[in-house]
Amino acid sequence: MGACRAGTLHGAQGGGWWGWDPACMLPPVALPPHRPNSSQHALLPSEPHLPHRDYTPGSGLSPQLALGVALLNIRIPLLLGELVDVVARCTRGQAGHYLRAVRRPALRLLLLYCLQGLLTFGYIVLLARVGERVAGSMRKSLFASLLRQDVAFFDANRTGQLVNRLTTDIQEFKSSFKLVISQGLRSVTQTVGCFASLYLLSPKLTGLLLVVMPSLVGAGALIGSVLRSLSRQAQEQVAKATGVADEALGNVRTVRAFAMEDREVALYCHEVDRSSWLNEKLGMGIAVFQGLSNVVLNCIVLGTIFVGGSLMAGEELSPGDLMSFMVASQTVQRSMANISVLFGQVVRGLSAGARVFEFMTLEPTVSLTGGDQIPSHSLLGHICFRDVCFSYPTRPGCPVLRNFSLTLPPRKTVAIVGESGGGKSTVAALLERFYEPTQGAITLDGCELCNLDPSWLRGQVIGFISQEPALFGMSILENIRFGKPDASDAEVYAAAQLANADSFIRSFPQGYGTIVGERGVMLSGGQKQRVAIARALLKNPSVLILDEATSALDTESEQLVQEALERAMAGRTVLVIAHRLSTIQCADLIVVLARGCVAGTHAELLRRGGLYAELVRRQATEQP
Ligand SMILES: Nc1ncnc2c1ncn2[C@@H]1O[C@H](COP(=O)(O)OP(=O)(O)OP(=O)(O)O)[C@@H](O)[C@H]1O
Numbered sequence: 001m002g003a004c005r006a007g008t009l010h011g012a013q014g015g016g017w018w019g020w021d022p023a024c025m026l027p028p029v030a031l032p033p034h035r036p037n038s039s040q041h042a043l044l045p046s047e048p049h050l051p052h053r054d055y056t057p058g059s060g061l062s063p064q065l066a067l068g069v070a071l072l073n074i075r076i077p078l079l080l081g082e083l084v085d086v087v088a089r090c091t092r093g094q095a096g097h098y099l100r101a102v103r104r105p106a107l108r109l110l111l112l113y114c115l116q117g118l119l120t121f122g123y124i125v126l127l128a129r130v131g132e133r134v135a136g137s138m139r140k141s142l143f144a145s146l147l148r149q150d151v152a153f154f155d156a157n158r159t160g161q162l163v164n165r166l167t168t169d170i171q172e173f174k175s176s177f178k179l180v181i182s183q184g185l186r187s188v189t190q191t192v193g194c195f196a197s198l199y200l201l202s203p204k205l206t207g208l209l210l211v212v213m214p215s216l217v218g219a220g221a222l223i224g225s226v227l228r229s230l231s232r233q234a235q236e237q238v239a240k241a242t243g244v245a246d247e248a249l250g251n252v253r254t255v256r257a258f259a260m261e262d263r264e265v266a267l268y269c270h271e272v273d274r275s276s277w278l279n280e281k282l283g284m285g286i287a288v289f290q291g292l293s294n295v296v297l298n299c300i301v302l303g304t305i306f307v308g309g310s311l312m313a314g315e316e317l318s319p320g321d322l323m324s325f326m327v328a329s330q331t332v333q334r335s336m337a338n339i340s341v342l343f344g345q346v347v348r349g350l351s352a353g354a355r356v357f358e359f360m361t362l363e364p365t366v367s368l369t370g371g372d373q374i375p376s377h378s379l380l381g382h383i384c385f386r387d388v389c390f391s392y393p394t395r396p397g398c399p400v401l402r403n404f405s406l407t408l409p410p411r412k413t414v415a416i417v418g419e420s421g422g423g424k425s426t427v428a429a430l431l432e433r434f435y436e437p438t439q440g441a442i443t444l445d446g447c448e449l450c451n452l453d454p455s456w457l458r459g460q461v462i463g464f465i466s467q468e469p470a471l472f473g474m475s476i477l478e479n480i481r482f483g484k485p486d487a488s489d490a491e492v493y494a495a496a497q498l499a500n501a502d503s504f505i506r507s508f509p510q511g512y513g514t515i516v517g518e519r520g521v522m523l524s525g526g527q528k529q530r531v532a533i534a535r536a537l538l539k540n541p542s543v544l545i546l547d548e549a550t551s552a553l554d555t556e557s558e559q560l561v562q563e564a565l566e567r568a569m570a571g572r573t574v575l576v577i578a579h580r581l582s583t584i585q586c587a588d589l590i591v592v593l594a595r596g597c598v599a600g601t602h603a604e605l606l607r608r609g610g611l612y613a614e615l616v617r618r619q620a621t622e623q624p
Contacts, residue, residue, distance in 0.1 A: 063123075063185055065123035065126065066119075066123045066181055066182055067185055067189060068119045068123075069116055070185065070187075070189035070193065072112055073116070073186075073194070074197060076112055076116070077194070077197065077323075077325075077328035077331065078197060078324050078328075079105060079108060080320075080323055080327055081318075081320035081322075081327075082320055083102070083320070084319050084320040084324075085318050086101050086102055086105055087102060088319045090102065127181055128178075130181075131174045134177060135171070138173070138174075138360070139166055139170055141360050142165060142170070145360050146166075148367070148368050149359075149362065149364045150434075151429070151434040152392065152394065152435060155392065155394045162359075165355055165359060168352075169352040169353075169356050172348055173349050175349065176346050176348065176352070179345050180346060183338045184346075187334075187338040187342065188335070190332070190335040191332055191336055194328040195332060197324070198328050201325050201328070202308070202317055202325060204316070205307060205311065205325055208307060209329055212300065212303070213300075213332070213333060213336070216300070217336045220337055220340075221340035223289050223292075224289070224340070227285045227286060227289060228341075228344070230281060230282045233278055234282050240271050240275075241268060241272045244264070244267050244268045248264040248268070297330075297333070300329070301326060304322070305322070308322040309322075366454055367454065379445055379461060380411075381410045381411060381572060381573030382408070382410045382446070383442070384405075384407050384441075385407075385430075386442070387439065387440040388404045388405070388437045388441070389403060389437065389439035390404075390426060390430060392435070393435070399438075400426045401423050401426060401427070401437075404427070408573050409573070409589075410573055411571055411572060412588040413574040413576060413586075413589075414575055414589045415576040415584035415587040415589070416575065416576070416578075416591045417591070417592055417612065418592055418594045419594055422593045424577040424593055427575070427577075427593075428575060431462065431543075431545060432458060432464060432545065433454050433458070436450065444461070460541070461543055462545060463536035463539060463544045463568075463572075464544075464545045464547070465529070465536050465545070466532075466547045466548070467548040469520070469532030470519060471520030471531060472516075474516070475512065475516070476505050476513070476516060477489070477492055477512040479516060479531055479535060480531060480534045480535045480538055481538065483536070492534070492538065495538040496530075498537050498564065498568060499530045499534035499567075500533075500561070500564035501527070501530035501531055504527055530561060530564055533565065536568070537568050541572065542573060543574075544573070544574045545574075546569075546574065546575070546577065546578075547577045548578060581612075587601075588601070589601065590605055590612065592605065592610070
């Protein structure tokens, strides 16, 4: 795109100096700021199954049309020369026949101009469609592939990077793809064709041009590449400024809480000033470049007339031939400049494409669906961790669990406690199959998790409620229905009642239709948590994981949420990860995870002393 920004408009033959082409001037892609609204969201589940719409019928014609434009651009200078010759003859005494003589070649030329305009229109429209279809299906495939990846993949890759591949890289690839067809094909054909015409018109003038033109085009391309690099820097700087604004606006509560508004504004102003400075520099560069190229181009025209005139005097060239020569030589200049620009763009487009395809073709180690087994009998919810060893893929040298064994009896509540960083959440993540154990096995009713269908396991068997529930920026109803899109309204209301959420939801003017804002920002912590509990309960899971589900709440909210959780836990196998030991005293089994694990009931562990008794004592003294 740098080529487009630094480009100058020159010539009217469907192209210009230094790679400017209307076909590549489509607006950049921006991600929608919010999730689709309710009615759009209802479409989502079916969309991945839509057959990919390939090119529009006839879209594949665009290279042929571009080629047609190139051939016309070779032909037009010659016809122009013929017309000039006819005009010259008429003015030498055949004025009476002027109209008759000129009509045919002029009409022929007019026809070709119209045809050229039509073909240019056609290929740009078709190319825009093909480009959008290609970019659209790349985006869909890449997004689907990203969402299929292992959780470990997201540990290793930053969200910003991934979003960049979806937007900037695909945009770059699309621009290159379009440029290759719109300009590459046309420019190469025009250069070869027009050079042949030039040689046939005048070998002497062509020889002269061959000496001058490549060095001028080379110098132009060099300056053009400097300008494009400046344009890239300016764009990156604009992106940097946008990043500062994005971060400040996204974290506006933190900014406000620390009274950092002035600092953030100063930071943004600094980045904007730098981008203005770069853009001014770029503007200056473009101005110098345009001024110089105008002088150079006019000198070439002058030189051609000067030398061509002497050839005309020697009757080696007609006025029409000279005219044809001048127009064809301009076409060659433009085409050669386009080719040099295209080269850099193609290299950038290919590397952007490689980055996109790298993730598009990446296969996750744990696929989302598949796995041989879905038990036909009703589940008991009997879970065993047997000698599980695990280290995170991003930190292979740091074992988090070593020979960890634990049994969760069916329909019982097992709590895991321990010091921060001991691996409690890791146990939950392994049970969800977010990661695979490095050694050992985890079984559900005797079946190894790795043999079970992951989508069935996560979709129907396990419910997960975390400390910071992630809601989506849509209605409460849709948030609750997230895990079971086909649930009826009555099922949603029942789940909300079980989660102690129904009454507060109905107290909102829009009730279940209330939009919760980005990440649920328009709800309180306790309300968010209860919506998340309703969401987890809707799928009626046999196994429930509560990862510090009440630790972020105040006492009143905690009471409401705890009440909801206790109702939710009844009749299920529950794994509770808790910081507040007061909430798990009634658990059937408490496991203390600290370099090995010790298990027992609250009373047994207190009697035994050790870390659990120490943690209970510490929390008792911390409480007001
Ligand atoms: N995604 C990850 N990638 C790499 N290491 C991780 C990741 N998540 C956690 N860890 C590391 O694994 C160890 C165990 O983390 P885990 O979150 O399971 O501890 P925890 O007992 O739940 O801690 P807390 O009580 O503070 O939540 C820690 O050393 C942590 O730094």
